[in-house]
Amino acid sequence: MESLDSLLDPRYPDVRIECSMARAEYALHAATVALAEQLAAIHETLVEARAFPEVFLGPCILSTPDAVAFAERAAVADLAVRLGLAEQTVRAQAEQVRVLLLCAPRVWRAFRDGDVPGPNAKVVADLMATLPESAWLPFEDAILEAAAELAPARFRDRARSARERVQPREATELHRLKAQERRVWVDHDVDGMSWLTAYLPSAVAQRAMARIDGAATSLICASDETRTLAQLRADVAGDLLAGVLGSAAPHVGVTVGVMVPVMTLLGRSEQPATLEGYGPIDAATARELAGHAPSFIRILTDPITGTILDVDRSTYRVPADLKRWLEMRDRTCTFGGCGRRARDCDIDHSVAWADGGTTSASNLSHVCRSHHRLKHNSLWKVEHRPEGITWTSPTGAKTAPNPAPF
Structure with missing residues (x-):
């Protein structure tokens, strides 16, 4: 190992820094290739298990109707033990490969070559699984370049928007069907704690979160407040739902932005709008929010470029x-x-x-x-x-x- 003195040699620090960064980039590329290889091996193992169940069950059980299913379960458990993963994770990774091979082969090849990060490949698989076959190629065309270039958070937004554009079913009808699945549930954790989860239409969820965030922000300004902002958000949400705050809840103005293409607002286009903090929403919901909800800020975009024309300001302060x-x-x-x-x-x-x-x-x-x-x-x-x-x-x-x- 090199001595500390040689590492701190004042000559050519830029070269050493460039080499270290290149090593990090190479390691990330290799790790992505290795992850893709791991997922491919999991998928291929389960394919083999279904084709040759005797490897996992022995010849005496092959005549049972559930032989293939049991062989797959045995293979999943085997992989989980070997890899130190949950069985559900093994199944999810195998399904990810199956979807990419079938629906997005170019993304899969780029993933195996180390050019598409693992999180982005997963986003593609998750969204592809919700699309009909007729939309597979247009969706892959729309996201292939971005999958290799954008960080996961950025890519997730881009991919969701692309899905909205290529989805052949009416977006408004899809939203109506998904809204019927709204629900609230509790998952109990350890140490007397639980997770309270709500599956809601995005517009409702964003407005609710904006109110919680606004109330928590107003409370943290108190001189005697010792709770963190995260703790205050949790306390405000719990008190609001439990009715503890009631009329004593801080009155905070709630605004959530919805960006609507002007032709969508006029009813001449079904191009998706963008809900602040979430992403694309269907045109009908956007029109309702822009036209009737006073707590939403209406921002119109150019029907051709999708941008807002802006002029230089004459002051430092941002209006x-x-x-x-x-x-x-x-x-x-x-x-x-x-x-x-x-x-x-x-x-x-x-x-x-x-x-x-x-x-x-x-x-x-x-x-x-x-x-x-x-x-x-x-x-x-x-x-x-x-x-x-x-x-x-x-x-x-x-x-x-x-x-x-x-």
Whole structure:
């Protein structure tokens, strides 16, 4: 092993740093290839188990009607023990491979080559499983490039939007059918704790979360408050549902943005809208929210480009209407892979105001406090491009553009 003195040799630190980063990139590529190989081996094992059940059952049980199913169960358990995984995880990974092989073979090949990250491949499989065969090819065409370029959180939004566009069934009808499955359930945990989960229409869930978040934020400002924001959110939600707060609940204005293409709003298009904090929603729900719910901010997009025309501002302070638009556009911190919500981030002038940067959408972006400090205290740079916002590292690496959600 190299001595500490040789590692800290002042000569050529840029070369050593570049080598270390290249090693990390190579290791990630190798890990992705290894993950794909693991999933492929799981899938192939279960295929073999179904074809040759005698390997797991012995010849005397082959005549029973459930022989193949039992052989598969035995193989799943065998893999789970060998790999240290839950049996449900083994089944899920095998199903992921099956769906990708059948529905998205190009994504599968890119995954096996190490070009598509494992989380993105899983998103593709999960969404492909909800589409009919006629939509497989259009969906794969729409997401293939993004699957290799975007961080998982960004890609998930892009893929959900693509699914909405290629889904042949009427989006409004699909939403109505899924809404019939809404429910609430409790999963009991240890140490006297439980998970309370609600499966709700996205618009309802976002408004509920906005109210919880607003009330918790107002409480944390008290001088004697010792709870964290996460604890306050949990306490507010529990008290509201249990009726403890009642009329004493903090009155907080709740606003949730819904971005609606103008032709959709006029009823001349069924192009999906974008619900703040969630992603694509069907046109009928968007029209209802934009037309009747006073707690939603209405933001219209250009029917051709999907963007909002903006003019340079003459002041440093970001006006309220522009803040809302930026929050809808960015959704999260624009640094690649960061998932902190835009409303919890700073609005940064990419080109500093003192250097001639304007207070306009083309020069503003949401950056969390950590990445904001990184930008101002290092050689990281932010660039606004037509295809999205790109960060460039001190060594020249570029993040994939952070695309607009529409």
